[in-house]
Amino acid sequence: MVNRYNMRRSNLGGTRSMARGRRRGGFRWQIMLLFAAGAAFYYFANQETVPITGRKQLRTMKPAQEIQLGLQSYQQILADNGDAVLTSGPVVDAVNEIGVKLARQAEGMMVEETGKETGFDWAFNVIESPQANAFALPGGYTAVYTGLIPIAENEDGLAVVMGHEIAHALAHHGAERMAQQNMQRIVSAGVAMGAGGMDYGAQKAVMGVFGGISQYGFALPFSRKHESEADEIGLYLVARACYDPREAPKLWERMGAQGGQTPPEFQSTHPSPATRVADFQRLMPRAIEIYNRSCSNKIQ
């Protein structure tokens, strides 16, 4: 294939045809379109629906595979942290209690939404570390770092962070990101081959533009979308488990104050603090309604 192109190009050499000469260094749109069609097929053949928000997402991995990967990573992380994985104490008790409540409500929420349980294993651990962080992997494999505790401030704050992390797992955001990266690779290969006949500088420029588009037009907006979606699903989850959803905007404000300088939203993996506050204001009435329906003490 490549050789034939090269031969044809050498046959066209010289000043014989200026018009054709200009064209031979151009972008090969046919090849690019072929890859674009492949990417489009991949995209439309693998659509799933996110529970609660109803958003369509690209996802190829089966939930069982996701859970398997989640378990492997979790075991690795726990092994790497060794003695820093705490086995008892008030923080361990609090994380377990909140975790079990959130897990029960997550299962209830998924049964209502999808008609079936998650298939998650659910596990909760505390890791001694200065970082203010937590995660939940597919399978409900959850960990909280002790550096988060002072910022969480109270049980509601801790539940908000754990609910957000669990929401990422419920919405299959990890699997979606992997499928998106595959699609980006298909399109990227198409662009590279399309630009294959151009001179080196032009190729570099085309790939640079493509890289910028896929980063700022695709990867980062999706990352922000995932964060907003985890905020929303997490908020309802927290409310169902009878933790005060009104703690959510306060918690993320405290978290934001930790981070120091934040980049402008379009360069960021996270929605800007202002966007987040506005989103919570919009979602709060429904969260309070869920809370009042599920819990004996009511929010006025």
Ligand SMILES: [Zn+2]
């Ligand atoms: Zn998140």
